[in-house]
Amino acid sequence: MTKIEYAKGLEGVIAAESEICQIDGANGKLYYRGYSIEDLAQHSSFEETTYLLLNEKLPSKQELADFSIRMRQSRDVSPTIQNMIRDFPRTGSPMELLQSIISYLSSSVEHQIRHSDTCNCRRTLHQIAQMTTVIATYQRFREGKGYVESRPDLSQGANFLYQLRGEEPPDEEGRILDTCLVLHAEHGFNASTFTARVVASTFSTCYCSISAAVGSLAGFLHGGANERVMDMVDEIGSRRNVSPWLDKALSERRKVMGMGHRVYKAKDPRAIVTQGMLEDLARRRGELELFELLKEIETGFRARMEAKGKPIYPNVDFFSGAVYTMLGIPRDLFTPIFAAARSAGWLAHILEQRKDNRLFRPKALFVGPEPRPYVPMEKR
Ligand SMILES: CC(C)(COP(=O)(O)OP(=O)(O)OC[C@H]1O[C@@H](n2cnc3c(N)ncnc32)[C@H](O)[C@@H]1OP(=O)(O)O)[C@@H](O)C(=O)NCCC(=O)NCCS
Structure with missing residues (x-):
C-alpha cells in the first residue's frame, strides 16, 4: 500500500481536477478558463465573466443578452427578505446576514428542484444576482433609508452602486465596481471554494454550498x-x-x-x-x-x-x-462584496464537482489516546 503523507492544512495536496482557474504564481498570471485576468478586466463584464465560469465558454451576443436579462430579473429581493435584512441584529456582521439569507433563499425553491442533481442554480442565478442587492439594502437600512429597486439597464457593478446610493453612479464608477467583481470572481482551490465543493460533494443544494463558503470567507485569514x-x-x-x-x-x-x-x-x-x-x-x-x-x-x-x-x-x-x-463604500462591506463576486466562482466549482462527483472523505492522523477502559464516576 502506498504511504500517504500527512500535509497540515492540505498544503500542496491535489484534492480534485478542475478546468476553471489557472494560477501561475511564479509569473503573476491568472486565467479563468484560459482567458487572462487582464483581458477579462479590460474587455469583459461581471455578467459575461459569470457566464464564462458557469458555461465554460464566452457567450455569443445573444447568449450574453439572454443571460444578462435572467440575472437582472433575479436581482430584487422579496419583501420578506427585506424584512429579514431590516430586522437582522446590528450586532451581527453583514457576512452572517449574507449566510442567513442564502439559506433562506434555498427554502423558497421547490423541493424537487432543490434536490435534483441538475439543480436549478444555473437557471435562477439568485445567489449571484441578489448578493449585491442584499449588501446595498443592509447599508441603506442601517442608515435609515429605504429599499431601492434594481435598474435592469445597469451592469451588476453599476447597479450595486445605484442600489447603495439611490442615484445612478457616473459610468466610470460603475465600470470600476464591475471590474472589481470580475477580479474577485474566481481564484482556484482556496478555503471557501474548497468548502463549497466539499458541501457540493454530498449533493447538498447549491444554496447550502454557497452559504458554507460565505462562512469560510468570513474568517480574517481569507477575506478581510x-x-x-x-x-x-x-x-x-x-x-x-x-x-x-x-x-x-x-x-x-x-x-x-x-x-x-x-x-x-x-x-x-x-x-x-x-x-x-x-x-x-x-x-x-x-x-x-x-x-x-x-x-x-x-x-x-x-x-x-x-x-x-x-x-x-x-x-x-x-x-x-x-x-x-x-467609491464611498463602508469598510465592513468589503468582504461581503468579495463574497458577491466569488459566488460566481463558487457556483462554477459546485457544478464542476457535481459533474464528476466523489464524496470528499479525507482521514485524520490519529494522535489521541489508545483504547482504555471506561472509568466509573466514583473512581475519577
Ligand atoms: C499571505 C501571507 C500569509 C503569505 O505568507 P507566506 O506564505 O509565509 O509568504 P512568504 O513565504 O513569501 O514569506 C517570506 C517571508 O516574508 C515575510 N512576509 C510575507 N508577507 C509579509 C508581510 N505582509 N509583512 C511582513 N512580512 C511578510 C514572511 O513572514 C517570511 O518571513 P520569514 O522568512 O522571516 O519567515 C503573508 O504574506 C501575509 O500575512 N500577508 C499579509 C496579509 C494579507 O495581505 N493577506 C491577504 C492575502 S490575499
Whole structure:
C-alpha cells in the first residue's frame, strides 16, 4: 500500500481536477478558463465573466443578452427578505446576514428542484444576482433609508452602486465596481471554494454550498485583508510617517497588510489592475493622497524586504480597499462584496464537482489516546 503523507492544512495536496482557474504564481498570471485576468478586466463584464465560469465558454451576443436579462430579473429581493435584512441584529456582521439569507433563499425553491442533481442554480442565478442587492439594502437600512429597486439597464457593478446610493453612479464608477467583481470572481482551490465543493460533494443544494463558503470567507485569514489595509492606512496617517512606521512594524515582526501571497511570488495581477483603477479615479477627482500613501508603503516595504533577500509584492487587497473607500463604500462591506463576486466562482466549482462527483472523505492522523477502559464516576 502506498504511504500517504500527512500535509497540515492540505498544503500542496491535489484534492480534485478542475478546468476553471489557472494560477501561475511564479509569473503573476491568472486565467479563468484560459482567458487572462487582464483581458477579462479590460474587455469583459461581471455578467459575461459569470457566464464564462458557469458555461465554460464566452457567450455569443445573444447568449450574453439572454443571460444578462435572467440575472437582472433575479436581482430584487422579496419583501420578506427585506424584512429579514431590516430586522437582522446590528450586532451581527453583514457576512452572517449574507449566510442567513442564502439559506433562506434555498427554502423558497421547490423541493424537487432543490434536490435534483441538475439543480436549478444555473437557471435562477439568485445567489449571484441578489448578493449585491442584499449588501446595498443592509447599508441603506442601517442608515435609515429605504429599499431601492434594481435598474435592469445597469451592469451588476453599476447597479450595486445605484442600489447603495439611490442615484445612478457616473459610468466610470460603475465600470470600476464591475471590474472589481470580475477580479474577485474566481481564484482556484482556496478555503471557501474548497468548502463549497466539499458541501457540493454530498449533493447538498447549491444554496447550502454557497452559504458554507460565505462562512469560510468570513474568517480574517481569507477575506478581510483589504479592510485591514485601510486600518493600517489610518494608523500610519500620512506619507511622512510611512518610513518610521515600516521600520517599527518590521522590527516587531508585524505583517504589512495587503503584501505577500501564498501562491503569487510576483505582483498579483489583480493588484496591478486595481492599482491602475485607483490611480485613474484619484487623478480624475484630484484626490491623490490615499493613492500616494499606498505607493509610498509599497515602495518602502518592498525595498526593506528586498534588502533582506525576500521579495514580497502587493496582493489584490492592497489597493482594492482604497478603491472601495473612494467609491464611498463602508469598510465592513468589503468582504461581503468579495463574497458577491466569488459566488460566481463558487457556483462554477459546485457544478464542476457535481459533474464528476466523489464524496470528499479525507482521514485524520490519529494522535489521541489508545483504547482504555471506561472509568466509573466514583473512581475519577
Ligand atoms: C499571505 C501571507 C500569509 C503569505 O505568507 P507566506 O506564505 O509565509 O509568504 P512568504 O513565504 O513569501 O514569506 C517570506 C517571508 O516574508 C515575510 N512576509 C510575507 N508577507 C509579509 C508581510 N505582509 N509583512 C511582513 N512580512 C511578510 C514572511 O513572514 C517570511 O518571513 P520569514 O522568512 O522571516 O519567515 C503573508 O504574506 C501575509 O500575512 N500577508 C499579509 C496579509 C494579507 O495581505 N493577506 C491577504 C492575502 S490575499
